[in-house]
Amino acid sequence: xxxxxxxxxxxxxxxxxxxGNKGRSWxxxxxxxxxxxxxxxxxAMNIERDYYSLCVKQPIGKKLFQLFCRSRPDLQNYxxxxxxxxxxxxxxxxxxxxxMLSQSTQCVPILxxxxxxxxxxxxxxxxxxxxxxxxxxxHDYLSDEPFIQYQDSMFFDRFLQWKKLERxxxxxxxxxxxxxxxxxxxxxxxxxxxxxxxMMYACKKLEKTHVKKRKGETxxxxxxxxxxxxxxxxxxxxxxxxxxxxxxxxxxxxMSGGDLRFHINYMGAxxxxxxxxxxxxxxxxxxxxxxxxxxxxxxxxxxxxxxLDDHGHIRISDLGLAVKLSEGxxxxxxxxxxxxxxxxxxxxxxYGMSAxxxxxxxxxxxxxxxxxxxxxxxxxxxxxxxxxxIQKEQVTYGNHFSKEAKSICSLxxxxxxxxxxxxxxxxxxxLKSHPFFQEINFRMLEAGLTEAPFKPDPKLVYCSDVQDxxxxxxxxxxxLDQTDSIFYSQFNTGSNPIIWQNELIETGCFRELNxxxxxxxxxxxxxx
Ligand code: ADP
Ligand code: MG
Ligand code: MG
Numbered sequence: 001x002x003x004x005x006x007x008x009x010x011x012x013x014x015x016x017x018x019x020g021n022k023g024r025s026w027x028x029x030x031x032x033x034x035x036x037x038x039x040x041x042x043x044a045m046n047i048e049r050d051y052y053s054l055c056v057k058q059p060i061g062k063k064l065f066q067l068f069c070r071s072r073p074d075l076q077n078y079x080x081x082x083x084x085x086x087x088x089x090x091x092x093x094x095x096x097x098x099x100m101l102s103q104s105t106q107c108v109p110i111l112x113x114x115x116x117x118x119x120x121x122x123x124x125x126x127x128x129x130x131x132x133x134x135x136x137x138x139h140d141y142l143s144d145e146p147f148i149q150y151q152d153s154m155f156f157d158r159f160l161q162w163k164k165l166e167r168x169x170x171x172x173x174x175x176x177x178x179x180x181x182x183x184x185x186x187x188x189x190x191x192x193x194x195x196x197x198x199m200m201y202a203c204k205k206l207e208k209t210h211v212k213k214r215k216g217e218t219x220x221x222x223x224x225x226x227x228x229x230x231x232x233x234x235x236x237x238x239x240x241x242x243x244x245x246x247x248x249x250x251x252x253x254x255m256s257g258g259d260l261r262f263h264i265n266y267m268g269a270x271x272x273x274x275x276x277x278x279x280x281x282x283x284x285x286x287x288x289x290x291x292x293x294x295x296x297x298x299x300x301x302x303x304x305x306x307x308l309d310d311h312g313h314i315r316i317s318d319l320g321l322a323v324k325l326s327e328g329x330x331x332x333x334x335x336x337x338x339x340x341x342x343x344x345x346x347x348x349x350x351y352g353m354s355a356x357x358x359x360x361x362x363x364x365x366x367x368x369x370x371x372x373x374x375x376x377x378x379x380x381x382x383x384x385x386x387x388x389x390i391q392k393e394q395v396t397y398g399n400h401f402s403k404e405a406k407s408i409c410s411l412x413x414x415x416x417x418x419x420x421x422x423x424x425x426x427x428x429x430x431l432k433s434h435p436f437f438q439e440i441n442f443r444m445l446e447a448g449l450t451e452a453p454f455k456p457d458p459k460l461v462y463c464s465d466v467q468d469x470x471x472x473x474x475x476x477x478x479x480l481d482q483t484d485s486i487f488y489s490q491f492n493t494g495s496n497p498i499i500w501q502n503e504l505i506e507t508g509c510f511r512e513l514n515x516x517x518x519x520x521x522x523x524x525x526x527x528x
Contacts, residue, residue, distance in 0.1 A: 060159065170241075224250060235316045236317040260304070277367040279440070281437075296323070342354060395410065
């Protein structure tokens, strides 16, 4: 390895580790100083007063609403009940705690209505949706009087201050830049770190001239808008968008563990072990279900687009080809990578979510034996021959496949999309009960409570050496003008609220900064 690479990798590994002040700038408190509450009046006037958005969906909003409830003796129990319900929903095992609570708590209206029903129903079906019903009732209660009082409290004022910080302009100086991670169609992807919080991200840069020359505006905006709408632990998050003189930047979840291509090709022989195949397949399945629920068809499943994080969990990335389908509609268009395209895509037919389930079949196949279907090792058939095989030929399974793996692959690689697994009424949920996934507890997996079977080494950098990533070429003869800036302003919207708020919580900045006056009084910045 060359010295340049060693230096770049060492800097990145050090930044990821954090060190003493966790990678924050020594000026971090100044960067995150609350504006005085009098500077938040415009925000107070314009912010949408929606309980769900302010107190449930936005992570800092939720924390402040909970702090407000805990400061009120008459509301404390509701928050304890909420916690108990949330863990009950995930684990289905919090029954004793739940009953204990229901006996001691003062949440009388909600539990009187549901307490007895809950207990009876739970005996019949311990994983039923009774907790959801209770939880909805709880929210109904909190969204009324308590929500109104919250908006008059210092906790809500503090929330406005956080929102003001969230909306600070984002630019190049918001981040420190580390090594190049990869190259895409419109530009490079770099590791970066937020100076104020120490959070690591990957910055995907789109060169303005490249985008313009290849008329990539719609595509770039499409990727940005789809990512922004999503919030799943199985799809990369979009934390910020901003621009520099030469590029448009998307700041994404940092995926330090490399992509599945790297792991299949360089770290498994042949293919990955069974536990890993099952685990990655299950997480991809959850990611696809999330996308499909939002009517988003992904269309680009292949090992290089599935990335691993520090802990060994995967996320789907690169949503450049994803499309949002309008209610019940299908789409046409031969896009994707040939080896992973479904027969109906190749055949110019109309298709829907079926294309993604075919893609998952190809992935499980490739993870198992290290080679995608319809091609033997070292062979490079002509595109027309690949098309013929995908449309006509039966897949062959060697003795590397267990009975269950063979079964799920052949159900997913069914040529007729109407008969394919995942394409019936209940969609991807059909997959979850397939024997291949018998050892997966999907509820735990979706809650992020399952340990990954393989954990990347924090000292390693799982991507090609810096000098082996081809340099990005420059385009000449493209003039940027006024019309381009309309597109740029649609693209550059700064921080994504939910991801930004999570960043502040995860890095501990929220806890350190969110202090009030002595004995729960207002601090000077909150004094009107
Ligand atoms: P394109 O849409 O142009 O194909 P990608 O989004 O696939 O671009 O990114 C190109 C490469 O950059 C990927 O193959 C991967 O190596 C790297 N990369 C992309 N996103 C991340 C990320 N979030 N974390 C780490 N590396 C990434
Ligand atoms: Mg890609
Ligand atoms: Mg792309």
